[in-house]
Amino acid sequence: MVVQLIQGGSGDLRTNYPGLINLLAATFFPIGLIMLVLTGQDLCTANFMLVGMTCLKKKTKLWELPVNWIIVFFGNLAGALSFVAFLGMSLTSEPEGQS
Numbered sequence: 001m002v003v004q005l006i007q008g009g010s011g012d013l014r015t016n017y018p019g020l021i022n023l024l025a026a027t028f029f030p031i032g033l034i035m036l037v038l039t040g041q042d043l044c045t046a047n048f049m050l051v052g053m054t055c056l057k058k059k060t061k062l063w064e065l066p067v068n069w070i071i072v073f074f075g076n077l078a079g080a081l082s083f084v085a086f087l088g089m090s091l092t093s094e095p096e097g098q099s
Contacts (some may be wrong), residue, residue, distance in 0.1 A: 044076045 035041065051068045054060045 044072055047072045 008067060048069060051065055055062055055065045
């Protein structure tokens, strides 16, 4: 999310110093992956691959594959939408005492 804020909300910096904006975006991009690894979480794509491979090796049933994909997809979608809602509320709310 920080990468989109840097690249999209930079205004004149984007036209005057495009190299600086790209450097900042490249610096902040891996933070999300680092947070996932440090907290022991898993990417959605990794879960899709893992269950698919176990299905190919006949360790899980074929019908469990789409069920898992649907659960994981909608769980990730719910998490992403709630993050966007919290971010949207925090960016659009006015500070107290100001109108």
